[in-house]
Amino acid sequence: MASSHLYDVTIIGGFGHVGLPLGIVFADCGLKVALYDLDTSKRAGIEAGVMPFIEYGADPILRKVIGKNLTVADSLEVCRQSKIVLVTIGTPVDEYLSPKTSPLFKLAESIFPFLTADQCLVLRSTVFPGTSQALVDFFRDHGCPVELAFCPERIVQGYAIQELRTLPQIISGSSPKAVAIAQELFGRLKVETIETTMEEAEFTKLFLNSWRYIQFAVGNQFYMMARDHGLDYQRIHHAMTHHYKRGDIPGPGFAAGPCLLKDTMQLSAAFRNQFFIGHAAMMINEGLPAFVIDHLLRETGGSIHGKTVAILGMAFKGNIDDVRDSLSFKVAKFLRFHGATVLTSDEFAKRPELIPAADAVNKAEIIIIGVPHSAYKSLVIPKEKKVVDLWNVLPPHAA
Ligand SMILES: NC(=O)c1ccc[n+]([C@@H]2O[C@H](COP(=O)([O-])OP(=O)(O)OC[C@H]3O[C@@H](n4cnc5c(N)ncnc54)[C@H](O)[C@@H]3O)[C@@H](O)[C@H]2O)c1
Missing domain, CATH: 3.40.50.720 (NAD(P)-binding Rossmann-like Domain)
Incomplete structure (x- = not known):
């Protein structure tokens, strides 16, 4: 120039x-x-x-x-x-x-x-x-x-x-x-x-991030509905999406990070805080950790007190090292509240408390996948361990 x-x-x-x-x-x-x-x-x-x-x-x-x-x-x-x-x-x-x-x-x-x-x-x-x-x-x-x-x-x-x-x-x-x-x-x-115009550009960006956040919420709410009915959502998701272009529904997962929620709320603030679908998306996405823990409690006899739980993946999404606003930390908080000992691991993030995935798997009775880092695709978890993998990233449960 x-x-x-x-x-x-x-x-x-x-x-x-x-x-x-x-x-x-x-x-x-x-x-x-x-x-x-x-x-x-x-x-x-x-x-x-x-x-x-x-x-x-x-x-x-x-x-x-x-x-x-x-x-x-x-x-x-x-x-x-x-x-x-x-x-x-x-x-x-x-x-x-x-x-x-x-x-x-x-x-x-x-x-x-x-x-x-x-x-x-x-x-x-x-x-x-x-x-x-x-x-x-x-x-x-x-x-x-x-x-x-x-x-x-x-x-x-x-x-x-x-x-x-x-x-x-x-x-x-x-x-x-x-x-x-x-x-x-x-x-x-x-x-x-x-x-x-400048205002059009401001709305373009906020609409796009809110849209993405709402799409994740739709996938997550469908997942919660299916689970509450005792169904395997992965089978339903496959049936909805396989070779069917109008079934473009995201898979379930913790929708987090420094942008989507805050931009949805910025958009809401620009609309008298009445962005109902945006707030609903927040309730669903932010409610998913509690839903996951609730189902875990049901499946483990009502208590995880004294159990060791490992969370694999503390970044806010797969294959990056950024933990900002990651929902894995919310999962850890709930687990500790219920009396569990929590071990955390990540393939990329660097924090003093994080331990290698293999160690976490060895020590824990329950393993929760926080984000779908690609490395977990080949992680072998012994059959006797309880696994929560809403992302469906792990290979079939194998010792
Ligand atoms: N992270 C993304 O993927 C992404 C994508 C699109 C848009 N955005 C938007 O871009 C903006 C930045 O996001 P980010 O993820 O890069 O954040 P970030 O925190 O990674 O980067 C912001 C940087 O600004 C610096 N900073 C803050 N105040 C400063 C000041 N007064 N003077 C000099 N430096 C200052 C911080 O130290 C930090 O390094 C946000 O508005 C975010 O919503 C982010």
Whole structure:
């Protein structure tokens, strides 16, 4: 990108699950990228070319670009030297499930002294509807009328490197100039772009995540109904989905992680908290751990007091190492409440309490699959052990 600035893009939140893969891919496309992040614990690893979390295919590209097109910045002053400032910080909900907009506005307060009207701020985080326009108003009111684009991220965590080069990008902006800058930026990915208004883009992202959350809830509620009727849901699921294109129903499983629930609640907050189907999805998905424990209790004579239970898979989904908002922790909490000793294991996550799957299986009388890591497909569990595998990932029960 021709510009008098030292960097084409500075990414704020650049060490995060969205910011880092995006920075790596932009750098690999020839852009000069700076990463800035408050979490300095990840810096040394990134500078040494090591990803701080699993993103398939990212490590070799990081090693190729770091210190060349990709650098790490020490302070927000880097914004002065950058044509585009792209924001990927977290946008959580609070303890009442209301959108927490303060981190974005605090960031806006911190960066406006470094911005000038010839720069463009690109918002990539998922936001509560109206946030993009509120930021435009904020910068205008502070005498800093930057261009602002909102271009939501739609990758699925773990597969960003591949998806950033294939998914159409949604582009919206506060002015034709902002849209043109964002078009040029995402045009480097050589993918389709879809132009919308900023508010349309905000709803597009929230609708998509809510839709996914609701789809998982449908699968989970069907599973619960079948189990309550004493039926084998896997057989029903197979009958519904096998070579039948209108039976596209997700299998059961803990639907968790840092995005789906909070984005469904952000959407609800934008609709007077009356997103009934979204709240129903939350009740179903968040209720699944209690349902699983309830059935376990019924099948083990009403008590698991004093028993040792292993949970295999503490990440929030299969084949990644991210435990944020994983429902496996909720399962563990219920088990402990019922007096069980809980052992936890994961193939990828690194936490001091986690033990190898084989040890957990050896020591436990009951084994619960938390997430379907592929390694569990070949895990042999002795027949005498009780197994709860709602994902159907384990091989047939074999000693
Ligand atoms: N994780 C996903 O798969 C995914 C997919 C699409 C969209 N999103 C959205 O992207 C956004 C980021 O999600 P994430 O999963 O990357 O979160 P994350 O926590 O992995 O990354 C956010 C990063 O921002 C940094 N940060 C926070 N405040 C900062 C500040 N003021 N200045 C500098 N750095 C700051 C944090 O230290 C962290 O490294 C959220 O809005 C999320 O909803 C996430």
